[in-house]
Amino acid sequence: xxxxxxxxxxxxxxxxxxxxxxxxxxxxxEGEFVSxxxxxxxGKTTFLNIAGLLETPTGGQYLLxxxxxxxxxxxxxxxxxxxxxxxxxxxxxxxxxxxxxxxVDVPLRYRGFNxxxxxxxxxxxxxxxxxxxxxxxxxxxxxxxxxxRVAIAxxxxxxxxxxxxxxxxxxxxxxxxxxxxxxxxFINEWGTTIIMVTxxxxxxxxxxxxxxxxxxxxxxxxxxxxxxxxxxxx
Amino acid sequence: xxxxxxxLSALWRHKISALLIAVQLGLTLAIVGNATVVIQERMDTxxxxxxxxxxxxxxxxxxxxxxxxxxxxxxRLDLDMMRQLPGVVAATVSRAPLAxxxxxxxFHTKPNQEIGATNSATFRVDEHFIDALGMRLVAGRNFTxxxxxxxxxxxxxxPDTTVITQQLADKLFAGGEAxxxxxxxxxxxxxxxxxxxxxxxxxxxxNSPIAGNSIFLPMIMDTQWFDYIIRAEPGQRDAVAxxxxxxxAERDPRRVVDVKxxxxxxxxxxxxxxTMITVLSGVVGLLTFIVALGIVGLTVFWITQRQKQIGVRRxxxxxxxxxxxYFLLENLLIAASGIAIGVAxxxxxxxxxxxxxxxxxLPLSTTLTCALILLxxxxxxxxxxxxxxxxxxxxxxxxxx
Numbered sequence: 222x223x224x225x226x227x228x229x230x231x232x233x234x235x236x237x238x239x240x241x242x243x244x245x246x247x248x249x250x251e252g253e254f255v256s257x258x259x260x261x262x263x264g265k266t267t268f269l270n271i272a273g274l275l276e277t278p279t280g281g282q283y284l285l286x287x288x289x290x291x292x293x294x295x296x297x298x299x300x301x302x303x304x305x306x307x308x309x310x311x312x313x314x315x316x317x318x319x320x321x322x323x324x325v326d327v328p329l330r331y332r333g334f335n336x337x338x339x340x341x342x343x344x345x346x347x348x349x350x351x352x353x354x355x356x357x358x359x360x361x362x363x364x365x366x367x368x369x370r371v372a373i374a375x376x377x378x379x380x381x382x383x384x385x386x387x388x389x390x391x392x393x394x395x396x397x398x399x400x401x402x403x404x405x406x407f408i409n410e411w412g413t414t415i416i417m418v419t420x421x422x423x424x425x426x427x428x429x430x431x432x433x434x435x436x437x438x439x440x441x442x443x444x445x446x447x448x449x450x451x452x453x454x455x
Numbered sequence: 456x457x458x459x460x461x462x463l464s465a466l467w468r469h470k471i472s473a474l475l476i477a478v479q480l481g482l483t484l485a486i487v488g489n490a491t492v493v494i495q496e497r498m499d500t501x502x503x504x505x506x507x508x509x510x511x512x513x514x515x516x517x518x519x520x521x522x523x524x525x526x527x528x529x530x531r532l533d534l535d536m537m538r539q540l541p542g543v544v545a546a547t548v549s550r551a552p553l554a555x556x557x558x559x560x561x562f563h564t565k566p567n568q569e570i571g572a573t574n575s576a577t578f579r580v581d582e583h584f585i586d587a588l589g590m591r592l593v594a595g596r597n598f599t600x601x602x603x604x605x606x607x608x609x610x611x612x613x614p615d616t617t618v619i620t621q622q623l624a625d626k627l628f629a630g631g632e633a634x635x636x637x638x639x640x641x642x643x644x645x646x647x648x649x650x651x652x653x654x655x656x657x658x659x660x661x662n663s664p665i666a667g668n669s670i671f672l673p674m675i676m677d678t679q680w681f682d683y684i685i686r687a688e689p690g691q692r693d694a695v696a697x698x699x700x701x702x703x704a705e706r707d708p709r710r711v712v713d714v715k716x717x718x719x720x721x722x723x724x725x726x727x728x729x730t731m732i733t734v735l736s737g738v739v740g741l742l743t744f745i746v747a748l749g750i751v752g753l754t755v756f757w758i759t760q761r762q763k764q765i766g767v768r769r770x771x772x773x774x775x776x777x778x779x780x781y782f783l784l785e786n787l788l789i790a791a792s793g794i795a796i797g798v799a800x801x802x803x804x805x806x807x808x809x810x811x812x813x814x815x816x817l818p819l820s821t822t823l824t825c826a827l828i829l830l831x832x833x834x835x836x837x838x839x840x841x842x843x844x845x846x847x848x849x850x851x852x853x854x855x856x
Contacts, residue, residue: 266853275770275850296774302849303772314767314852318465330458331772375771387853 222382222414223249223272228281230267230437241267242437245281249383249416254409256428257418264437265418266387272416273306273385274298286382303331307376307413311388313368315360315375321347322356325375332379346374350404366397373404383414390424402427462785469757476753477793483746484797484829485804488822489814490735492805496815497728500662505553505721506620506655508589508686511544512717513696514551515683515703517710526677527605529707533683534583536706540698542691547587548675549580550659551682554720557659562670564627564636566644573626575619575668576658579676585618585653587684593621595634595651598673605675613640614673618651622667638670647672661724684717692716743832750790750836754782758844765844766851775845782844786837787830794826801825 228245231238241264249255259265270276271283274290277298283290286305293301308314315324325346329339347353350370352363360368369389376384386405390398402424409415417428425431433440466473519526530548537546550557561572578584582598585591598618606612617638624633637646656669675681687695696714703712722729758765765778773781805817 270850270853273770273853275853276848296776299769299772299774299777299849302770308770308852310767310852314763316465316764316767318468319461320464323461323464326461327768328771330461331768331774331777379772 222251222286223247223416224282224284225272226282228271228278228283230264230271230276231279240437242271242278245434245438247432247439249414251382252409252412252414253430254406254415254428255417256425256431257416257434258420258422258425258431259434259440263434265434267437268434269385269387269416269418273308274302299331303328303379305382307379307381307384309369309372309376309384309386309389311391313360313365313372313392315368315371317360320357320359321352321363321371321374324360324371325378328375328379342378342380343374346378347371349377350374364397365393366400369393369397369401370404373401373408377408377413381413383416384408386415386417388419389417390419390421398424458781458784459788462781462788466785466788472753473789476749477789477796479749480746480790480793480829480833481796481800483742484794484822484826485800486742487739487829488797488801488817488825489805489808490739491825492815492817492821494732494735494739495821497732501725501728503657503661504655505657505661506588506590506653507552507657507717509553509717509721511589511687511689511692512551512587513685513687513692513699513714514554514717514720515685515699515712515714516679516681517703517712518679519710521709524709526679526681527675529710530675530681533703533706536702537683537685537699540695540702542687542695542698544686544688545583545586546683546685547581547583548681548683549578549584549587550680551684551717551720552576552578552588552656552659552669553661553717553724554682555660555724556680559658559665560670561641562627562638563641564638566639566646567642568639569642572641573623573668574665575623575670576660576665578656578669578671579674580671581673581675584671584684587686588656589686590656591654592618593652593654595649597651598671602673603675604673605677607677610676612674613643613645614647616650616673617647618653618671619649620656620667620669621652621654623669624649624652626668661721662728743829746829747832747836750786750833751840754786754837754840757785758782758840758847762847763851763854765847766849766854769847769849770852778845778847779841782841783834783837786833786841790830790833793833794830797829798822798826 225245225247228242230242231240245268257265257268271278316327322343325343326339329342344353347356350373352367352370352374390401393401405415419425534546534548537543557576559574559576561574563572581603582600585597598616602616604612604614627633627638628636633649634652635649637648639646655667657666658669660666685695685699696716700712700714768778801817801822808814809816
């Protein structure tokens with residue numbers, strides 16, 4: 222469902238050009254749970270931004286559901302983000318002025334659902350993350366783990382085809398991190414494709430597949446391991 | 456998709472700053488509305504038709520140096536000379552209207568009345584006055600040369616005929632025909648028959664409550680206050696003024712001659728109104744500018760504060776238009792509540808001004824027009840920051856700082 226071929230992304234300032242991604246190719250299938258790891262500055266966030274249509278690549282081809290993203294304008298990319306992609310951010314990124322109900326409502330309003338439909342979806346999503354009773358609370362009144370669950374509810378309410386999680390447990394203690402991880406696994410079991418960027422090797426291992434990004438390129442661990450095994454037998 | 460409810464709840468959490476801007480807008484509207492009505496009133500005053508050909512008229516006045524100067528003789532010779540000059544349509548000797556100096560008296564429609572007089576400016580004129588002032592006779596006739604009497608300054612002689620303005624005719628003979636009727640000086644019993652009615656003449660004092668009540672009496676008085684009133688052909692006024700200065704001095708060098716245009720004298724009469732218009736317009740402009748600055752400041756501040764949030768909204772599917780619309784709508788809500796405060800405050804303020812300072816009443820239509828303009832200004836002020844907010848990248852959402 223997601224296919225990147227030779228994606229390049231460079232940032233240019235007056236004096237220097239930085240290559241965040243170089244010849245980056247990756248394919249993610251429907252229903253997969255892929256974790257993305259790599260050292261700081263390796264290009265994880267750039268990959269996530271491009272995968273989530275938050276940034277456009279400098280070169281290469283990106284197909285999402287067989288649709289070439291390179292041909293889309295800003296309005297179409299916004300629509301696609303809204304309809305197909307759910308985001309979970311490290312810092313939760315809830316809107317502090319809005320209560321939980323209204324926070325989950327944000328993407329649904331952009332989708333153009335009517336009030337009744339939105340209400341149904343919001344209540345269901347909050348129910349799924351176990352926070353239905355707190356719908357009128359403000360984010361500041363919740364713990365970090367609860368806030369991240371609201372963010373997950375917000376990502377789920379639009380029933381996206383795939384979920385992009387940027388260090389979803391990075392700001393949480395281990396107990397809360399486990400709860401959030403279990404929630405993601407549950408969501409994946411129900412068919413949503415998930416790409417999760419993480420620093421945590423334990424979490425990364427729980428995914429179906431782990432991609433490591435080094436220097437803006439995919440370092441395929443399994444292939445590397447296979448080559449090493451071959452060398453050893455020879 | 457409008458986001459009224461979420462905007463309102465977000466505003467509620469920033470109510471102090473929102474309220475401050477709304478109150479500032481409201482006060483601005485209250486002041487701007489009341490200033491506008493004063494400006495409007497003064498502009499209407501200035502724009503009133505004067506009834507005379509202000510732009511074509513030159514006035515001249517002289518001060519003789521010899522003590523026993525024959526002024527009447529000078530009037531005759533000067534007028535004869537002036538009427539021959541190129542570019543001159545008509546010339547008369549009287550007192551220039553609109554220039555701030557003249558005389559007035561109370562008049563009655565019955566003899567021997569002491570109270571209830573109708574006050575009117577009085578002009579002593581010859582048979583050329585209608586033509587020289589460029590006035591329009593709407594009923595009856597002009598004076599004939601035979602009716603004009605030359606009198607000394609202390610004379611108490613009263614004429615048998617008079618010409619008055621339409622406005623005075625309407626006041627003296629409300630609902631009736633004035634032509635052919637007689638009027639009397641207060642306490643007097645000498646009838647003066649109204650033989651003609653001119654359309655309009657604002658008299659010597661355009662800002663006076665009796666402006667427009669004018670009576671013309673067929674007599675030339677031996678006084679230094681008399682002016683020559685010369686009407687030039689259109690476009691010839693300044694050339695005629697220059698020529699007059701020269702020719703009057705040339706005809707009789709034993710006097711000091713002062714030539715002016717009627718326009719400059721009228722402008723002097725309206726100087727106070729013009730100053731008021733300038734000052735109040737400045738105040739209106741400044742206040743509007745300050746309120747616009749406040750809105751720009753607040754919008755920029757909120758957008759800077761909410762950069763991350765804007766990025767998150769973009770990531771969640773907001774188009775650029777949706778982001779700009781959010782901030783414009785937010786601004787519109789603040790502006791609308793400010794304007795609601797302002798409409799009420801404007802009326803209260805006006806009530807106070809009207810009762811304490813005799814200021815004109817503020818019509819609701821003026822307040823609403825000012826309100827619409829302020830609303831436009833506040834939206835325009837928010838527009839640039841709102842458009843810039845739309846350029847915040849959705850990738851801001853994934854930045855950790």
